[in-house]
Amino acid sequence: MLEFKNHSGIYTLEAEQVINVGLKDAWEFFSSPENLQRITPSHMGFKITSSVDKKVYAGQIITYKVSVLPGIQQNWVTEITQVKEQHFFIDEQRFGPYKMWHHEHWFKELPNGKTVMYDKISYKIPFGFLGVIAQSLFIKKQLTAIFEHRFKTLETLFNAK
Incomplete structure (x- = not known):
């Protein structure tokens, strides 16, 4: 499941995926930052x-380099602001491509021993009406592609058993 919403100039992306692995x-x-590159x-x-x-x-402060557009590398700095072991963690952008980025990662074990992961990203794009155009032309598509890639990668890692 992948869904976008727009409210008060803030966009929200919500994604959910069940993986065939226990909560632990x-x-x-997912609590190992180095795995982010894998997905x-x-x-x-x-x-x-x-x-x-x-x-x-x-x-925790984590710094990255990422290509926001082909051939254009940008520094991105996030802070892990909250953690509740085996329940959720939140990262927020401190410096980077967005005017605001707040990413909630939630985890819940299901009765069948699988885990449902739920992501909620609230973000604001800089540049006023140009940002609105960028959202409709490529940001929404890029975020969709990222989460589709992540979904497929996690299916291979955890659900191909």
Whole structure:
């Protein structure tokens, strides 16, 4: 499931996926920042540039380089603002391509031993009406492609059993 909403100049993307792994293993995978590169499309040139030798924790700063457009690398700095072990964590952009970026990662174990992951991203695009045009022309498509890639990658990693 992937859904976009627009409210008060803020866009919200919501995604949900069930993976064939228990909550503990799902948390172990997603709370390791280095796994983000594994689930990001390679054409984005995503690379973590900071040290990430620990699982996510509140106050953690993570820096990246990412191609927002072909051939254009941008620095992106996020902070993990909240963590509740095996329930959720939140990252927020401090510097980067968006005017605002707030990403909630939620996890819930299902009775069948699988885990449902729910993402809610609230973001605001800079440049006023030009940002609105950019959202409709390529930002929404790029975010959709990122989450479709992630869905397929996670299907291969966890659901191909």
